[in-house]
Amino acid sequence: MPESAPRDTLKTGAGWKAAVLKPRDRARVSLLPVRVGPHLVAIEAMRIIAVFPGAVYVGEDDPKKPVRRVDLHGILGVSGTQSCETIVARADDRTGRGDGPRVAFAIDGAERLVTLPLEALGPFPPVAREQIQVDFLVGVVNEPDRTSFLLDPARLSRWAAALEAGRARGAEEDARGR
């Protein structure tokens, strides 16, 4: 399999540079809307490091920049399409390409970057907030013509870690039971 390389355009257009160069604009937020199965989720652009072609992240692991691979489709219970891409994002509360943990997950396609006023972001409405079973979808992005869910990569990484730990513990208990 050929080595993955970041895409040239990232489908983010001119807004990408603007988002990176103007981090002090606190009244607005730049988001990358991505499709995961039938769902549209948005990720804060500042937390994304790269978008790679393919459903599997095959980049080299730097001990200072460990990458956790997460099956987002599996966690959300949806199936992926042929045109999968992989997002690598920061798995801590920092931004930029410096040292620190990362999280990689497959998506079904990224759209163009959007810059929205902070008022477009809000929490889940009652009932949905109580009933949603994952904590990495942290809110709702309400654009005039569509609605998406805000995904926090750091929480996704922690969720996946807990899931792995739970599975490992379960496997251990199964082994002891035998």
Place this chain on the structure above:
Amino acid sequence: MAEGPPFDFPEARPYGSSQENPVRNVESGPLVDPADLVRAGAEMRASLQGDTETEPEITLIRFELGGEQYAIRLEAVTKIERVPSIVAVPRTPPFVKGIASLRGEVVCVVDLRALLGAPSSESAPRGLLVLGEGPRRVAILSDVLPDYFRAKESGLVPAPHRGGDAILSSGFERDEGFVGVIDSKKLMDVLERRFDA
């Protein structure tokens, strides 16, 4: 010198005892007889008591799920809408159909079919009832556009036992069939309880 009163003085009579009551005989017209006042007061009291004994009616918004009819008190319904575009929320129980933006306000849309044990319907839902205010707002789907009816509270009968009896304990027997009445407060309590997706 003749004996007798020096002037003609009318004989004193008890008030109201005769047609010759001097007060009634004045030319300026009759004054209100206290007896009339007492009688009018009695009639007024009787009519007021009659009003309180008449049971006031309640207004209910009727909706439909899988051919079964349900209703919810008007006070619990904030607005009625046509079904907007609904965005499915991942990893939620089946009764959470998703979220919808109603003129900029995002609400959770719920299909009560699973909670009430109502059968599924072939046609797409057409109506949406928005319940509650502020932090407890939720929208429920209806197969038809909701309408309303008025009924006396004493007409409520216990609902037949079914899966959703926690939120549906009573209803009305009407010409068109049984209309189950949903307790909006209990409904919110159930919806905010954690379910497994």
